Amino acid sequence: MGSVAPSQERTSLMINYIDTAVARSRTTLSVFVAIMLTGFASYLAIPVELNPDVDVPIIVTTIIHEGISPEDAERLLAKPAELELKTLDGITQISSFSSENAATIITEFDIDFESSTALADVREAINRSKARFPQNTEEPLITEVSAAELPIVQIAIGGEGVAERVLLRIAEELQREIEILPTVLEAAMVGNREEMLEAVIDPAKLETYGIPNSAIVQAVTSNNRLIPAGQVDTGQGSFSVKVPGLIENANDLFDLPLASSGDGVLTVSDIADVRRTFKDATRYAFANGSSSISLNVMKRNGANLVEAMTQVDAVVNEIRPTLPPAVSV
Structure with a gap:
């Protein structure tokens, strides 16, 4: 008795599938149309993202105390917080850095962490460490790291020899117009002074x-x-x-x-x-080598990236003809 080669068997099976599809052409076309319609509907429903909202197993804690030196911030703010965070399960690494007026602790978890549980555990640990903080320490800021929180576009307003107050007025007007867009969450200003x-x-x-x-x-x-x-x-x-x-x-x-x-x-x-x-500047923004004021535009969660960018571009193009000649956006 002769044996059939595997390649011949696969070819025969494929021919049978094709014959069946041709014999039932109406059913085949109906399934094909249903798949096409489902794919088109999914294309319209799925938002376009520059940075998809992926859970990153990192939680950042910022502890602010006005006037504290970097050395004291490490000893009085970062160390007590680290001691409490080390008691949590699922942590792979804890790193911190201290600066003038603040200390920042970065807590990394296992890749299979649950963000809500991890955030609650970190908040509870920081609350326990608050008893060791100096008086007048502000409430710690605990935030999750998310790729979706990155700005979709940065808009710089600047100009050689333009007064700072003129740049600030233009940036405030542009910020108001952008933040009323339905797809925009906020347009944070950087480089401005109060x-x-x-x-x-x-x-x-x-x-x-x-x-x-x-x-x-x-x-x-x-x-x-x-x-x-x-x-x-x-x-x-x-x-x-x-x-x-x-x-x-x-x-x-x-x-x-x-x-x-x-x-x-x-x-x-x-x-x-x-x-x-x-007031004295705490952050600076530069564009093309000159001092400027920047707007970091963030879209709403689930909003379409292309639609958001189109609306922001329309606002910028609308306001550009009204700007002084020396101001560039």
């Missing part, structure tokens, strides 16, 4: 009027707050009453009274010059 009012006090005038420094600090602190005054019931309804006391512009600070006598009222403008300025 505006502030700076009072330059004349020591000679301060001594002449006999006003101590503490009186100026107390006057600004006491008059820069919003005081709720309760509610007024009119019989047909009620409304809240607030006493406006916030310093919103330079004139509010200029007219702030410090002392009074029979000759008149002494205000801040009598002993100091008030000017608008910026």
